[in-house]
Every structure is written in C-alpha cells, then in structure tokens.
Amino acid sequence: MSVPGDNQPASGSMRTLMIDNQKVIDELNARIQRRDQEVKIIQQISSEINSTLDLEHMLGIILDSLDRVLGFKHCMILLSDDAAASLSVAALRGYENQQPGATVPVGQGPIGVAARRRRVVRMAAMAAQMGYVAAVRGEMGHEKAQVKLPGLANVQSQMAIPLVVKDRLVGVLAVESAAINAFDALDELLLSIVANQVASAIDNARLYLREQERSQLLDNTNRELSQLNETLESKVNARTAELTEALGDLERRKVQHEELLARMAPRELIPLMVEDRLQAVRLNATVMFTDLSGFTSFSAGMEPDEVFAHLNHYFAWLGDAISRYRGYVNKTMGDGTMILFGVPEPSLSHATDAVLAALTLQSDVGTTISLNMRIGISSGVITAGMLGPRNKSMYDVLGETVNVAQRMESSAPLGGIVVTAATADLVRPYFLLETLPEQEIKGLSKMTNFRVVGLRKLTDDPRRVDPSGRFAAMATPLQQEIEAFKAQHFDSVNFVSIQARDGAFYHNETVAILALALLRELRGHPQLGTAASQLDEARLLRFALLHDIGKRTLDTARLNRRGLTAEERAALRTDLERATAETLDRLELGELASALPPFYRFEAQELTGEIDMLTEIVGVADIYDALTAPKFYKGTPWSIRGALEDMMRMPFAINRPRPILAAFAELMRPAAATLTSGRSAKPVLD
Amino acid sequence: MAGTIALPQEIMPALQGAVPATIVTCALDGEPNVTTVSQVFSVDQNHVALSFQFFSKTIRNVRENPYVMVQVINPMDFSTWLLELRYDRTETEGPLFDDMDIKLEAIASMTGMSGIFKLRGADVYEVLSVKKAPWRRD
Amino acid sequence: MVMLPSDIVEFLHGPQIMALGTRDATLRPAMGRLLGAFAEGPTDRISFFLPNVQSEPHLTNLADNGLVAMTAGEARTHRNYQFKGRVVAVRASTAADAAIRDLYRDKLIRYFREEYFMPLPDEFIGGYISEPSTTITFRVAKIFNQTPGPNAGKPIDFVPAEG
Known part of the structure; x- marks a missing residue:
C-alpha cells in the first residue's frame, strides 16, 4: 500500500491530462x-x-x-x-x-x-x-x-x-x-x-424422471420374472444394462452441456456486440504472439483427433493463464496464438500484464506439453473493431504493432520472450530486461529489442539499494531468506497476481526484507536492543508479507485511482484493513489481525505518541518502499535520500526522537549523503 | 456511419414507450401536422423507428417530405429531447420489424386486440440532430 | 357567427397536454410545448401560450407563413384533437394571460396527481419554464380527431369562417 504516494510530482498539463484519462479509465x-x-x-x-x-x-x-x-x-x-x-x-x-x-x-x-x-x-x-x-x-x-x-x-x-x-x-x-x-x-x-x-437442465431432469419411471417399471418386472424362470434372468440383466447405459448416457450429456458452456467464447465481448456498441477504436494496447516450436514434427504420425486433443489441452491451459492476467486470446493459427492486452477496454497494466502472462507461460509450459514456446510482445497504438464481411465479421485488431509483435515472436529464442523498445519502456521498472543486438527486422527498419529475464526484485534495483549504503551488503542474503520463508509458509498465496492488481510488484517481499534488516539492526541498539530481541522474527515476517493482502478482494479500479480525496483515501484504507483481516482469518492467521489497527493508524499518520515496535518497523519499511518503488502512472520514484528525508518530516517524527526511523535511515542512506529534516534544514544525521 | 449524429446513452429511457412521443411533419403543400405516437424505437446509434398500425397524415407527409421533428420524454427525470429526423425507409419484415411486432403483439394480446392492433410497417429515420430541449429547469 | 364546437372548447380548457407544430420556408418542421390555451366567447379563434424560451424558431416560422398546427390531448385516455389555421395576433402575455396560464398549470398538476400513474407530477409539469411567454392567437380552419385508432385524422364537423 502506498499512503504518501499521491505526493508524487507531475507537471501541470500532464496532470490534467492524466486526470481526464483517469476518469475514462x-x-x-x-x-x-x-x-x-x-x-x-x-x-x-x-x-x-x-x-x-x-x-x-x-x-x-x-x-x-x-x-x-x-x-x-x-x-x-x-x-x-x-x-x-x-x-x-x-x-x-x-x-x-x-x-x-x-x-x-x-x-x-x-x-x-x-x-x-x-x-x-x-x-x-x-x-x-x-x-x-x-x-x-x-x-x-x-x-x-x-x-x-x-x-x-x-x-x-x-x-x-x-x-x-x-x-x-x-x-x-x-x-x-x-x-x-x-x-x-x-x-x-x-x-x-x-x-x-x-x-x-429441465430437459435433463424430465428425461431423468422418465428414466426413473422406467427403472421402477423394470424393478417390478424383475420381481415377477425372478419368480418365473431362471432362464429369463439373462434377459432381465440385458435390459438392466440397457437402462444403466441410458442413465450413463444422460450423465455424459449433462457433462457435455457443462463443457460447452465453459468453452463459450469470447464471453467478454458479447454484451458490446449485442448492444452494437462495438465500434472501431484506436487504443494503446499490447499484442502478444506465441508459437509452439516443433509441434508439426511432434504431431507427425498422430491420429487427427489426437493432434486436436493435444492442441486443445494446450490452448485450454494457455487460455487460463492469459485470462488470469486480463488478456484475450483473439485467435489461434495452428499451434500459434495472437493475444491482446488492454482491449476491448483500455487498461493501465496492458504491458506488464502481457509480460507477466508470458513469464507464466514460459515457466509452466512443460507441465502441459513437452515443447518449447516462443513469445513476442509489442505495445503501441492498434485499431480494434469488427472486421470482415457483414454478418461474418469478427472482433480483430489492425496496426503496425500487430505486425511487429509477430516478428518479435519469430525472432525470439526457444523458451524466450522478446519485446519491442516500446514495451520495454513500459515494463522496465518492474522487469529485468536484456538488450539484444540491434537487428534488421524484415520489412522494418533496424530495431533494438529486449529479452525479458524476469521480475525485478529488490536487489536488482540500484535505485532502491544504494551500493554505498550499509544495507547493500546484506540485501542479497536477506532476499534469499525471505524467498525461502515465503516458499515454506505461503506457497498457496500468489503474491505476483495480487501485486499485479496495482503494479506493486515485489512490494510485500521488499517490506519483509527491509523490516528484517531493521529488526536485526535494532538488536544491537543501546536502548532498543532488549525489546528488539524479544520481538518474534517469524511473526514480523508474516505480518510484513501479509500487511495489505486484502488487496486481492478490492476493486482494481479503486486501487489504481489517482487523486483520491482525504475521505476516499481513508475509506480505502479502512476497507483494505477489513479485507486484510478477513484474509488473515482464512489463512488461519487470525492472531495477526490484532496488529492491523495500530499499523493502519500509523499508515494514516494518526499516531504521534507511543508506537509499538512491530508497527513502526513494518510501517517504516512499507512507506519507504511505497515512496521508492515504481508504480503505474507515477513519475520518477523518490530517491533513497529524498524518501528518507520525507519520512523524517512526517507527523510522527516531528519534534520527537524516533530511534527506529533513525536506525533505518542510517542503514539505507548512501554513504556520502547528509540527511536534513526539511524545515529547519538542520542536519539530523551525517 | 462516420460523421453522423449518435444517440447519447442517456436518451435510451425515453425510447421505451413510457410516455407517448409527439411528432411534427409537413406536407409538400406546406401544411404542418402534429400528432402523438406511442413509441419511438431506437434502431442503432443514428437511426430510430416509428411503428404504424394505421395509415395517417403523418405517414403520408413523410413520404412527400422526409424531414420531421420528434419530442420524446425520459420517464425517469422528465428530461425532454428533440430529434430532427429524416425518413429513410419502411420495413415490413426483418429483425427490426419482428422486434417491434413482437412487443406490439405482447401488449395487444393482453387487451383483446390480437390481430386487430397489428404492425403494418416500421418507418426508419436517420437522426439528423438530437438535443435536450431547453424548456425545463434542471 | 362561427363557433368552435362547445365540447371541444371545454376539452381545450381542461388539463390537456398541448403541442405546437410550425414549419420554416424550406418546409422543415419544428415542435413546441404549449402551456395552456383558451377560446373565449363565440369565436373561431384559439389563443395559446408559448414560453419565450421556445419562441424560436416558431415566431420566425409564423412570420414567414402564418401556418399553425396545434394539438391538445388527455394523457390517460389519449383523447386528442388537432387544430390547424393561420396566425392572426402575437403579443407578449399580459397579466390576465399569465393568470390563465398558471390556472392551466395547477389543473394539470392536479390531474396528474389524481388521475395518472406517473410519479412526481409536480416536478414533471412544474419543470417547464413558463415565464415570460408569448400569447399567439390563430383562426381555426380545420379540426381533426387525433385519438389513436382507425379514426385518427378524421375531420370534425366544423364550418370555418369565410376567408
């Protein structure tokens, strides 16, 4: 969560434009x-x-x-x-x-x-x-x-x-x-x-009723027959088998109905088409092409229905992953697919959604089919609408962005994801990218493309970990420790998918890393050492990882809304706290809920007196990450020094010694930086 | 399609037949004519349709002079809308006709008018302009 | 002496919904919403109140060709008449006109409250801007039954004045 995030600088005309766009979005x-x-x-x-x-x-x-x-x-x-x-x-x-x-x-x-x-x-x-x-x-x-x-x-x-x-x-x-x-x-x-x-369903139920009546009749007949002649028994058996088969058939048909429903596509566009509101529009979106390398030789010698079964299994898996990241599989071409993000309704996260989906596909494809995928991604303006002869038209998109995405895919290495410079610009704050050698793409001019390496973690971001600061040396082992802790205790929680809702990638892990570093630092503190040693480390990590987990049930539009009034921000905070408490309860961590009220009051900057240590440690880590991490629609995030100074000017720190914050600043600051607490411009640390 | 006037979403409640609409036409000899119609139907973004069950002066006039003005009222907030229309064509079959015919039949059959109160045709008009009438206080 | 049929005059003085149709020199029609009308004494003339917020394009149209089409209809029963003729006088509504106009509005509000299913009648009728208005008088040449049905458009037996 990002309480002070709205203080981000933005130029005047840009801001107006963003607010207008925001309304539409x-x-x-x-x-x-x-x-x-x-x-x-x-x-x-x-x-x-x-x-x-x-x-x-x-x-x-x-x-x-x-x-x-x-x-x-x-x-x-x-x-x-x-x-x-x-x-x-x-x-x-x-x-x-x-x-x-x-x-x-x-x-x-x-x-x-x-x-x-x-x-x-x-x-x-x-x-x-x-x-x-x-x-x-x-x-x-x-x-x-x-x-x-x-x-x-x-x-x-x-x-x-x-x-x-x-x-x-x-x-x-x-x-x-x-x-x-x-x-x-x-x-x-x-x-x-x-x-x-x-x-x-009514039809099935009526048929079932009829079958039951028949079955009843059969029972009666059966009784009479058994009294008659043993030789007739086989006939009865045959008839029973016949009826059993009829009932089984009924069951199978019911399953078929369910399957047909699940395949109904493309569901999300139907309302627009029914209202005939699906007009051609130009919008910023991301297009992704995937290809299954070697499928032709893989399927050589298979029966046709076997080929289809393989492909359909693969497409079902792919469709699942795509819809998890708000994408839309626009068409399949043999074993290839064309996928759209940010259509039919524009979204802020189309590029990051596409890259996340691509990473998911590449990491999981082996569980579905033993072949490698190539993925190409391109972002830019596309024209979307109904295309084709009247009555046969299909939703489709046009534009250079589409052609380029397809070329990205064909230039991608096996198992790789290649994105254009335009996509790279949108996702660079969140993902690690490798610059590929400049190449001539057929029919286009020379282009520099990028390969997606993975999600950017805290230690991959020099903006947030200053190499000259004391924290730099401990960051990597701490990150590994948190990764291990997360894998051990919260395997069931899909943090990436929750974080993708507002682009706060790796936020929970970062808060945990920073909080753990700070706690250990405090153990050697002359006044706070004893208290810090008594604080349960595992509890601190659980709380740091889950402090905003309620985000999973909140409206994404609301999470991403800019320019909230004080009341709206307070309401969002209250709802997030409640949703987080509910989620903790579902994870059978209800005990942690008691730490939520002071923490959320701290985040609201309502605490100025006594603050318990857990709240202050996690709170300081959370605010620091909110200030320094990239977010959709944010300008340049705060520098380490700017963020620390800003925190020292917050109400809880004014006119009061805050040794926890001071220790944190000491841990994070670049070696050469002198921090000043704003108004007095008096150095507080050097 | 491009460049023509689109009906705003907020006019849609006024096109459901809750309040009768008023239509002004003009004969080729210059005589204006005012009448009410039970419903103006929305056809698409820039077309509406009027049903007719009986031949009338309005029907005759638009075949001579296609320009008409229609007033519709939104039953939710009583906002009043003025549409300048141009008669385009008459449909006597097809999806639009069926849709209007089915709605009419549903009502007629409840008032003992099945087969009597029948749709003869759907006159389709192009919307030339649409505005909220400045006649009311907001 | 020519007179409008008395039952129709009585209807015209009731809480009816009234509309005006005129047309311009290029035969483009225009529509207006009238806030009351009267036909006093033995006469073939009807005067109605057109709020000034609506006076364009009607005053221009009337100056061009003088042709008036006007309807009065009852909301619940759909009984409706159309009057056609030529304008003979246009004046700013007087205090006496305004009194008739306000009486009409009160009658219509009461009618909607008592007779009709529609909610919030006061807002519906009271929402129309009435002040200031223009009083327009026209000489009736033809009257038509406009109640929806097979007889809609049939002329009402009425002998107009000469010339």
Whole structure:
C-alpha cells in the first residue's frame, strides 16, 4: 500500500491530462468489473442448476439464484403442456398471493408471445402502452377487455425468455418489475445465457424422471420374472444394462452441456456486440504472439483427433493463464496464438500484464506439453473493431504493432520472450530486461529489442539499494531468506497476481526484507536492543508479507485511482484493513489481525505518541518502499535520500526522537549523503 | 456511419414507450401536422423507428417530405429531447420489424386486440440532430 | 357567427397536454410545448401560450407563413384533437394571460396527481419554464380527431369562417 504516494510530482498539463484519462479509465474499469462479475454469476448459477436432477428442487434453485445472485426479485418458470397450447406456472418467487398452476395461453401477453414466437420479449413500460392500446380499442367501439395473467398486478417491465431445447419449447422463464425500464440489453443477454442452461437442465431432469419411471417399471418386472424362470434372468440383466447405459448416457450429456458452456467464447465481448456498441477504436494496447516450436514434427504420425486433443489441452491451459492476467486470446493459427492486452477496454497494466502472462507461460509450459514456446510482445497504438464481411465479421485488431509483435515472436529464442523498445519502456521498472543486438527486422527498419529475464526484485534495483549504503551488503542474503520463508509458509498465496492488481510488484517481499534488516539492526541498539530481541522474527515476517493482502478482494479500479480525496483515501484504507483481516482469518492467521489497527493508524499518520515496535518497523519499511518503488502512472520514484528525508518530516517524527526511523535511515542512506529534516534544514544525521 | 449524429446513452429511457412521443411533419403543400405516437424505437446509434398500425397524415407527409421533428420524454427525470429526423425507409419484415411486432403483439394480446392492433410497417429515420430541449429547469 | 364546437372548447380548457407544430420556408418542421390555451366567447379563434424560451424558431416560422398546427390531448385516455389555421395576433402575455396560464398549470398538476400513474407530477409539469411567454392567437380552419385508432385524422364537423 502506498499512503504518501499521491505526493508524487507531475507537471501541470500532464496532470490534467492524466486526470481526464483517469476518469475514462476508471469508468472502463468499473465496466470490466461488472462484466467479470456477470461471467462469475453465470458460472455460479450454472453449477448450482446442474447440481440436481430433481425437477422441483431444481426450479427452486434457479429462481433462488435469479433473485439472490442476479437480483431479479419477481420471477417465474412456466412449463409448456404436451400440446404446446398453454403454459403453466411451475415455480415462482417474489409473489405474495399467487400459486403454481396458473396458466398462460400461448400467444397471450409477453410470456405467451415469447412462447409462440420463440423469441425473447423485453417490455419496458407496459402500463402506458396498454393504456394506449386500450384507447385504440375504445375508439374502435369495443368494450374494454383486459386479460388477467399471472404476475404482478402493477407490472411495468417484463422479460420473457423461451426455454427451447432442440427446437422444442420446454417453457418460459419470466422476470418482472413494477419499475419502468427495469431491464436492459445486458440483463437480456445474461438471462438468455442462463435460460439456455435452464432449458437443458429441465430437459435433463424430465428425461431423468422418465428414466426413473422406467427403472421402477423394470424393478417390478424383475420381481415377477425372478419368480418365473431362471432362464429369463439373462434377459432381465440385458435390459438392466440397457437402462444403466441410458442413465450413463444422460450423465455424459449433462457433462457435455457443462463443457460447452465453459468453452463459450469470447464471453467478454458479447454484451458490446449485442448492444452494437462495438465500434472501431484506436487504443494503446499490447499484442502478444506465441508459437509452439516443433509441434508439426511432434504431431507427425498422430491420429487427427489426437493432434486436436493435444492442441486443445494446450490452448485450454494457455487460455487460463492469459485470462488470469486480463488478456484475450483473439485467435489461434495452428499451434500459434495472437493475444491482446488492454482491449476491448483500455487498461493501465496492458504491458506488464502481457509480460507477466508470458513469464507464466514460459515457466509452466512443460507441465502441459513437452515443447518449447516462443513469445513476442509489442505495445503501441492498434485499431480494434469488427472486421470482415457483414454478418461474418469478427472482433480483430489492425496496426503496425500487430505486425511487429509477430516478428518479435519469430525472432525470439526457444523458451524466450522478446519485446519491442516500446514495451520495454513500459515494463522496465518492474522487469529485468536484456538488450539484444540491434537487428534488421524484415520489412522494418533496424530495431533494438529486449529479452525479458524476469521480475525485478529488490536487489536488482540500484535505485532502491544504494551500493554505498550499509544495507547493500546484506540485501542479497536477506532476499534469499525471505524467498525461502515465503516458499515454506505461503506457497498457496500468489503474491505476483495480487501485486499485479496495482503494479506493486515485489512490494510485500521488499517490506519483509527491509523490516528484517531493521529488526536485526535494532538488536544491537543501546536502548532498543532488549525489546528488539524479544520481538518474534517469524511473526514480523508474516505480518510484513501479509500487511495489505486484502488487496486481492478490492476493486482494481479503486486501487489504481489517482487523486483520491482525504475521505476516499481513508475509506480505502479502512476497507483494505477489513479485507486484510478477513484474509488473515482464512489463512488461519487470525492472531495477526490484532496488529492491523495500530499499523493502519500509523499508515494514516494518526499516531504521534507511543508506537509499538512491530508497527513502526513494518510501517517504516512499507512507506519507504511505497515512496521508492515504481508504480503505474507515477513519475520518477523518490530517491533513497529524498524518501528518507520525507519520512523524517512526517507527523510522527516531528519534534520527537524516533530511534527506529533513525536506525533505518542510517542503514539505507548512501554513504556520502547528509540527511536534513526539511524545515529547519538542520542536519539530523551525517 | 462516420460523421453522423449518435444517440447519447442517456436518451435510451425515453425510447421505451413510457410516455407517448409527439411528432411534427409537413406536407409538400406546406401544411404542418402534429400528432402523438406511442413509441419511438431506437434502431442503432443514428437511426430510430416509428411503428404504424394505421395509415395517417403523418405517414403520408413523410413520404412527400422526409424531414420531421420528434419530442420524446425520459420517464425517469422528465428530461425532454428533440430529434430532427429524416425518413429513410419502411420495413415490413426483418429483425427490426419482428422486434417491434413482437412487443406490439405482447401488449395487444393482453387487451383483446390480437390481430386487430397489428404492425403494418416500421418507418426508419436517420437522426439528423438530437438535443435536450431547453424548456425545463434542471 | 362561427363557433368552435362547445365540447371541444371545454376539452381545450381542461388539463390537456398541448403541442405546437410550425414549419420554416424550406418546409422543415419544428415542435413546441404549449402551456395552456383558451377560446373565449363565440369565436373561431384559439389563443395559446408559448414560453419565450421556445419562441424560436416558431415566431420566425409564423412570420414567414402564418401556418399553425396545434394539438391538445388527455394523457390517460389519449383523447386528442388537432387544430390547424393561420396566425392572426402575437403579443407578449399580459397579466390576465399569465393568470390563465398558471390556472392551466395547477389543473394539470392536479390531474396528474389524481388521475395518472406517473410519479412526481409536480416536478414533471412544474419543470417547464413558463415565464415570460408569448400569447399567439390563430383562426381555426380545420379540426381533426387525433385519438389513436382507425379514426385518427378524421375531420370534425366544423364550418370555418369565410376567408
């Protein structure tokens, strides 16, 4: 976390531009969040629905999910009769005086019309429209004739979705609201996806019911037969086997439905396409090409379906890793893929996300297929939109950036990641890069490219560890110690993925390294030595590593928002503290939660008197890292000296001796630096 | 597509038929005509459609003189919008027609008007301008 | 003596939603929202109130060709009439006009509160800027039934004045 981070310098016009951009980016991020949420919701409902084959129970689960998860307060499921002339309410939720069993003739009202036309009917202001039609009827000299249908008496908005399996109408799913304009196109899309699954689930449940009846019948027959003749037994066995197979078949079909749903792609773009809002845009993004080297010879001699199975297994694994870092697999070409980061909605982290995803792929590919990958990455302006002949158009991107990325991939060594200078500029603060010899890229001018070596750790960053300072000598062994501690105790925590949310890479580890160095330093301190020796080292490390772990559940847009007001910053801090306490609890480290309140008060600069040692050690390390580490959208981070001086001017240090901070400054400062505490410009250390 | 006027997102609640719209047309002989229509439908970023169930002066006028002005009201905040439109074409089949027809049928079937109150056609208009009417206090 | 049908005059004085249509020299239509109208005494004339925030382009259009189309309709029943004719007088609304205009507004607010499902009627009707307004009088040449349905557009039996 970075409490004082907003003090970063930025030039005037640049700042205005950033704030404007930030507004747009925040909005877009919020939309991404909502969409993420929706995909999760659909998956949740899907798994709940498929958890049972008992029809009545299943309908209850569906309506419960619609209300509880999607927020549709009034909903019902109607099933069609065999003659398909009417529908009857099989289950409903959110109605006071209504019972299942009420019927709707096919063709009547939104539900009846949805059934007859096999189309979604979405109404937004029914009362006004019925008034209008009633007026017409009056003009034509007819008596008033309002049809009474099940549902809300004062309904304004209604959505009715036909439940269709293999061209057969199973029923209708309907949601209602007494509010005007309650449902939008996104609701329609969501509910249509859910309805697809509801339809097959109902169908499966009905089939299962029929099979059960058959099975019952079989049992009866079986009993009679066993009384008759032993020779008939084999026939019964055969029939039982037949039925078992039918049931197994049913089970397999259920699994297939689930698989089809999981493959549904590209989910995140569907809402935009449905609303026809997917217009061509130019945006800054990162394009990545991957290639599986030697797949052709690897697959030579395999049966075609074996080749496909291998590749699909590989693509599933790759898709998983890509989506973890907010990427989108735009297309596959044989064993190669083209992946986009920062589309369709712009993001701040497209370049770092791409490099992280690439590192993940390169480090894990061996677990999926015994071949090597080449990865090329390029960042820049691309044009994205629907491309192709009408009705066959696909989401695609164009631009030099795309061509360059592909060339990067073909120039990459086996197992390597090659990025352009533009990408390198964006990710250099976070990753170690190796400059490749300048080369002529076909069709382009001479280019200098970079190979990604790995994530930049504390000791790889001379800006944060001054070679002349005392800390420099201990940094490497401490870093190794923390890595070992982390691997031993927190193997289950994916720190990189949590840190990627706001670009605070290696932050937790750095805080732990600095805190440990400081603690050990203090053990030799004339006044604090005893207290420092009594402080539990493992507890300090656990706390340093996990002090902001609640970040994993907070909104990324909010974490990255700039220019927060004091109230917003305080609210963010409070939420982060609460989320961190919850996570500690889940890690069965609830005991550590008691250290959170003083720590977060320290971070808020609300503590000026007594401060316990754990808080001050971890707090000082945390603030120091926040000031000196690179972050998205930050200008140049503070120098070591600037950061230390700034900390000495913080409220807790003014007019009070702070031996812990002093010891830390002494440990970190460049040998030649003289530190001054701002206002008085009086040297406090030399 | 490029360069034409796009409907802003905030006008969408006004295009759901909650409050009848008012439309002014003008015959080729110069006589203006005002009438109400039950709903203006959004078609895409820069087209809207009007349904008609009966042939009327409005329908005749736009075939002579395609320029019309329409007022729609957002039922949520009562903001009033003025759209200058130009009649483009009439659809009597296809997805747009079906969508409007289905909505009409859903309502008509609840008031005993199935088969009587039927969609004859969907007149599609290009949006030439759209603005919030300066008639109201904010 | 020519008179507007009395039931229609009574309707016109009620809490109806009113709209104005005019057109410019190139036959481009324009639309306005009227805040009340009256037809007093044995007459073929209707006067209505056009708020000055809306007076353009209507005053220019009326100066160009004088043609007026005006509707009055009831929100809940959709009963609606259209009046067409030529403008005969334009004046800044007087204190007496303003009194009628305010009466109309109060009637409409009451109507929406009592009769109609729509929420916040006071805000809906009260939100229209009414002051200052222009009072425009036109001589009615034709009246049409505009209630939606098969009869929409049928002329109402009414003999206009000569010339």
